[in-house]
Amino acid sequence: MKSDRITSIVFILVGLAFWLQTEGLQYNGYIFPRFLALFLILLSAILFGQTFRKIRPPQNNGGRDDLKYILVAIPIVLVWIILLDVLGFVVSGVIFLSILTILLDLERPKFTRVISVVAVYIAVVLTFWFAFHKLLLVPLPPGYLI
Amino acid sequence: MLEALSAAFSELFSIKIILMIIAGLFGGLMTGALPGLTATMAVALLVPFTFAMSPTDGLILLGAIYMACIYGGSFSAILVNTPGTPSSIGTTFDGYPMALRGEGERAILVATYASVYGGIIGVIFLFFLSPPLASVALQFGPPEYFWMAVFGITIISSLASKNIVKGFIGGAIGLLISTIGIAPIGGDVRFTAGFPQLQGGVELIVALIGFFCIPEAMTMIGQRTKKFHLAEAKRQPGIFLRTLREVMKKQGNLLRSSIIGTIVGILPGAGGSVANLVAYNEAIRASKTPEKFGTGYIDGIIATESSNNAVVGGGIIPLVTLGIPGAPPDAVLYGVLLLHGLRPGPELFTTHSQIIYTFILSLFIATILMLPVGVICGRALHRTVVRLPIRYLAPLIIFLTVIGSYSIRNNIMDVFIMLVLGMLGYILKRLGFHPGPITLGLILGPIGEMGFVQALLMGAILPNRWMIFFDRPLSWVLIIMSAVSLCWPLIAKRLAKGWKIKEM
Numbered sequence: 336m337k338s339d340r341i342t343s344i345v346f347i348l349v350g351l352a353f354w355l356q357t358e359g360l361q362y363n364g365y366i367f368p369r370f371l372a373l374f375l376i377l378l379s380a381i382l383f384g385q386t387f388r389k390i391r392p393p394q395n396n397g398g399r400d401d402l403k404y405i406l407v408a409i410p411i412v413l414v415w416i417i418l419l420d421v422l423g424f425v426v427s428g429v430i431f432l433s434i435l436t437i438l439l440d441l442e443r444p445k446f447t448r449v450i451s452v453v454a455v456y457i458a459v460v461l462t463f464w465f466a467f468h469k470l471l472l473v474p475l476p477p478g479y480l481i
Numbered sequence: 482m483l484e485a486l487s488a489a490f491s492e493l494f495s496i497k498i499i500l501m502i503i504a505g506l507f508g509g510l511m512t513g514a515l516p517g518l519t520a521t522m523a524v525a526l527l528v529p530f531t532f533a534m535s536p537t538d539g540l541i542l543l544g545a546i547y548m549a550c551i552y553g554g555s556f557s558a559i560l561v562n563t564p565g566t567p568s569s570i571g572t573t574f575d576g577y578p579m580a581l582r583g584e585g586e587r588a589i590l591v592a593t594y595a596s597v598y599g600g601i602i603g604v605i606f607l608f609f610l611s612p613p614l615a616s617v618a619l620q621f622g623p624p625e626y627f628w629m630a631v632f633g634i635t636i637i638s639s640l641a642s643k644n645i646v647k648g649f650i651g652g653a654i655g656l657l658i659s660t661i662g663i664a665p666i667g668g669d670v671r672f673t674a675g676f677p678q679l680q681g682g683v684e685l686i687v688a689l690i691g692f693f694c695i696p697e698a699m700t701m702i703g704q705r706t707k708k709f710h711l712a713e714a715k716r717q718p719g720i721f722l723r724t725l726r727e728v729m730k731k732q733g734n735l736l737r738s739s740i741i742g743t744i745v746g747i748l749p750g751a752g753g754s755v756a757n758l759v760a761y762n763e764a765i766r767a768s769k770t771p772e773k774f775g776t777g778y779i780d781g782i783i784a785t786e787s788s789n790n791a792v793v794g795g796g797i798i799p800l801v802t803l804g805i806p807g808a809p810p811d812a813v814l815y816g817v818l819l820l821h822g823l824r825p826g827p828e829l830f831t832t833h834s835q836i837i838y839t840f841i842l843s844l845f846i847a848t849i850l851m852l853p854v855g856v857i858c859g860r861a862l863h864r865t866v867v868r869l870p871i872r873y874l875a876p877l878i879i880f881l882t883v884i885g886s887y888s889i890r891n892n893i894m895d896v897f898i899m900l901v902l903g904m905l906g907y908i909l910k911r912l913g914f915h916p917g918p919i920t921l922g923l924i925l926g927p928i929g930e931m932g933f934v935q936a937l938l939m940g941a942i943l944p945n946r947w948m949i950f951f952d953r954p955l956s957w958v959l960i961i962m963s964a965v966s967l968c969w970p971l972i973a974k975r976l977a978k979g980w981k982i983k984e985m
Contacts, residue, residue, distance in 0.1 A: 342912050346650060353657055356672050364669030366937070367930040368660045375653040382646050401703045408702045409904065412879055416896050419883070432876045439705050439872035459877070463884065471526050474891045475884070 336386055343383035350376035404438070411435060423478025424468075428460040429453065485834035489842050492835075498541060502847050505545030506854045512546070513553020514862065516563045516690050516885050520550035520753075521809040528817055536821035536833075540840040543817060545847040547810050548600055548793050551753055552851060555592040555786055556859055560585055560866040561878055563694045567685060568753025568789035570920055571761040573693065574640075575774065575781030582777055585867060586717065589859035590724040591779045592786045593852060595735065598728075599787030600848035602739035603746065603794025608841050611802045611830075619803070621748060623935035624950050628959035629748070630929030633755055635966035636762040637918045639771075645970070648918045651909070655922020656929070658683050658902075665927065666934045678894040685754075687886045687895045688902050688923050692916040694882045695903020701875040721856070727779065734764050734783050742788030746795020752808035753789035754924045758917075760788030766969055794844065801829050801837055 353372040357365035415431035422430070433453045437444050464481070467473040492498070512523040524543050531539030554565030559576030572592065579588040621629075634656075637648040661672045662682030673679040728735070738760035745756035764784035765771045774781050796807030797814070804826035806812040818825050829837050866874065886899035906916055940949030950956060965972070 338912055346654075349654075349657075353672065360664070360669045360671060361667045363667040363934050363938075364664035364671060367933050368657065368671065371653055371656045371660065375650065375657065378646055378650045378653060382650060385646060401705065404705060405699050405703050405907075408699070409900075412900060416883065416893065416900065419887075419896070420893055428880060432880055435876040435879070436872050439702060439875060455873075460880075463880075467884065467888070472529075473526065473888050476887055476893060 339382060340386045343379040343386070346379035347376050347383070350379065407438060408435060411438070419476040419478065421478050423480040424475040425460050425464050425481045427476075427478065428463075429456045432456040432460070485838050486842075488835045489839040492537065492839050493842055493846060498538075498843070499846075499850075501538065501542050502545045502843060502850055503854060505542045506549040506847060506851055507858070509546035509549025510553035510556070510855065510858045513550035513565045514556040516557055516565055516694055516881055518885060518888070519566045519686060519809075520547050520554075520568070521813060522888070523547070523550045524810045524813045528813065528820075531817060532820070536818075536823060537836050537839050539817060539821065540814070540836070541843040541847075543814060544840060544844045545850075547814070548790065548844060548847050549851060549854070550810075551789050551793060552592070552596040552600075552786070552855060553858075554789075555596065555782075556589065556862050559588045559592060559782075560863060561694075561874070562697045563878070564689065566753070567689055567920070567924065568757055568792065569785065570689070570693075570754065570917060571757040571785035572782055574761065574785075574917065575776070575778050578775070578777030579779075579782075580867075584777065585863045586860060587720055587724055588777075588779075588782060589863055590720065590856065591728055591782045593855040593859060594725055594728040595738075595783040595786035596790040596855070597848055597852050598735050599739040599742055599790035600793060600851065601845065602736070602787070603743050603791035604841060604845045604848060605794070606743045606791075607794040607798050607801075607844070611798045617747070620955055622953070623932045623939060624953060624956045625959060626928055626932030627936055627950065628932075628956050628963065629751070630925040630932060632959050632963040632966060633759065633921065633925045634929075635963045636758050637921065638967055638970055639762045639765045639774075640758070640915065640917045640921070644913060647914050651914045651916075651918035652922040654909075654914075655688075655919040655924075656926045657922075658688065658919075659923050659926025660930065665931050666938070676894075678892065679898075681890070683898060683902075683923070684886075684889050684895060685920075685923055686889050687899045689920055690882045690886050691899040691902030692906040692919055694878055695900065696907040696910045696916070698875045698878045698882075699903075699907045701871050701878075705871055705875075728783060731780060731783050733767065734780055735787050737763060737767065738784040738788040739791040742791025743795035743798075745788070746792035746807050747798050749799060749805050749807055751928070752796065753792040755928075756788045756792045757785040758921055760784040762966065766966075766973070771973060790848070797841075797844075800825055802826070 350372045353368055353375070357369055411431065411434055415427055418427045433449070433456050436452050437449060440448070464475065468475050508527070509523060512518045513520065523546050527543060527546055531542060534542070551566060551568050554569035555572045555576065557563045557565040558569040558572035559580050562573050562577040564570045564573055576588045576592065579585065634652050637652045638645055640648060659682070662680055663670055670680055741760045741763060742753070742756045745751045745759060746753070761781060761784045764780055765774050768774065768780060792808055796811045799805040799807045800811045800815060804815070804824070806815045815825050823829060823833055823836065882899060883896055886895045887893065889895060906919070909919070910916065936949050937946055940946030943949060943952070951960070
C-alpha cells in the first residue's frame, strides 16, 4: 500500500537521523540508541518489502474522520497552550473550552446557548483550579490573570 | 509476631481508621481516573498531610490512596480509552471496545472485581512470603534487567497481532523516544535538537497522555457529525452478581495475572506499567480464544487489572524487607517511613513490627473496601461520561490532558511535547500503528538501556564483554522466555491446527 511505503521510507530516514546524531557521543551513550536505530531501519525495510507482496497484511483504517474539524481544533489547542502562560489557567481555560464546544455543536450557536456553555465552564474550571491549586497545592500555569 | 498482630487488629478496627481508609480510597480513585495524575503523584501530594499524623495513620492513608489510584486508572481506560495511570494501558485494549458496545458498566465491574482479587493476592504474598521473594529479586543484575526489557518488547508480537512488523516499529519508535535527553551512564546529551528543555527526556506520563488521549479526542472531534454521545448506556438488571460470577469463573487468569503482578512488583524499577502488559500477553497465550482479545473481552481486563493491583503488595515486599522500593510509589513510601523515623529494611519487622503489620492489614482492608467504593464511583463516572455530549467530552479530555502533562514537572514545554506526540499518535493510528507498542517501548527503554550499558561495563572483566549477557542461568531463563514469547503467534497457530485435526 502506498501509505505504508511512504511510512517505511520516513522511518528509515528517522532511523538514519538518530544514527547520525550519535556521532561524537561516548561509547556508553551511543551503543544502545545505535542498536535501536538499526532495529528501526531493519523493520522499516521489512515493511517496505511487504508493500510489494501480493497478499497484504490487514490495514487498520478505522472510521473516517472529518479532518476539517480536527484541522481547526489543533490550532485552537495550540493557541490555548501559548496563552496559558499569559492569560492564566482559569481565563484561558474557560475561553478555550467554550470555543471548542461551540465549534463542535451541531446547532447554530444562539446567544443563550453560548452563555450557558460559558457558565458551565466557569464552574468546571474554577472547581479544578480550587481542587488542584488551593487544596492539593499542585502548581497550575500562572498568568497575568488567574 | 502474634502479639504485634493482635495489637494491629485492635488498632485497625476503629471508626477513625475505617473512615480514613474510605477517604483515601475516594481520593485515590479520583486521582487515578484523571489522566496524568499517577499513583506516585497522588501519594507524593498527600505526604504533607501525613506530617501531623502518627506513622501508622500516615501509612494507612497513603496505602489506601496507592491501592485505589492504581485501580482508578481503569475508569478512564475503559470510558475514554485513556489509561489514568500507566498501570492501565492494557485495560484500554478490551475495556474501551466494551464501553463502545454499551457495556461500560460491565467492564468497570470486571475491573473492580479483578482489582480487588489482585490486590488481595499481592497483600497475601506481602504478608507471608516477603523475605524469600525479596531475596529472589536480589538475584537480578543488569544483564537480567536487559533481558527482562527484551522479554517485555516481545510482548508486542501478541499486542500487535494484526501486523507484527508495524507493532515492532512502534516499539522501536517508543524505545528511541526514551533515549532522548541525558544518557543514563556517561551523561551525554542526546537527540535534543538544541532544546535545553528536552535534556530531562520525554516524561513517560506526558508521552502516555499524548499517545492515548489526544488521538482519542481528535477522533471524537472528527466524528462529531456522526455521534452525539460516546456510547449508549444499556440498563442491565442483575449485572452486579452476574459479572461477579463471570469473573470468579476465570480463576486461572486471575491467579496467574496476580502472581505476575506480584513478581513484577518485587523487581525494582518495573511496576504496574510493565506488569499489566506482561499479564495481558500471558492471558492471550494461555487462552483458547486469543482472537477475542482486543475486541472487548473480559479476560483482557481481568489480566491487566488483577496484575496491576497485585503490584502494590509486591512492590512493598522489597521495601519493607530490604529497604529497596519495588515501584515508583514505593519510593515515596520509603521517604514517608524515613520522615517518621522508621528505617526501611529487615529491622522493621523486629523493631516496629506493630506498625508494619497494621500497615499490611490496612492494605488488605482497603482492598476489600475498594469493592463498594469502586462500584459506587465507577457507576457514577460511567453514567456521567455516557450522558455527556461529545461537544463537552472532547474539550474536557483535552483540558485534563493539559493539567496532567503540566503538573508532572510544572513545565509548559511538556504540554507542547504532549500535543506534538498526540498529533504523531493520531497520524500513526490512522496508518495502523497502535499506541500500545509505542508506550511499551517508552516504558522499557530506560530499564533496557541501563541494564544493557551496565552489563557491558560489568563484562569488561570477561575476555569478550558481550558474553556477560549469556553468562548467568537467570539470563538464560529470560532469553528462553523471550524466544517463546516472540514465536508464540506461530506456535499458537500450530497448536490450534493440531487441536482442530484431533477434534476432526
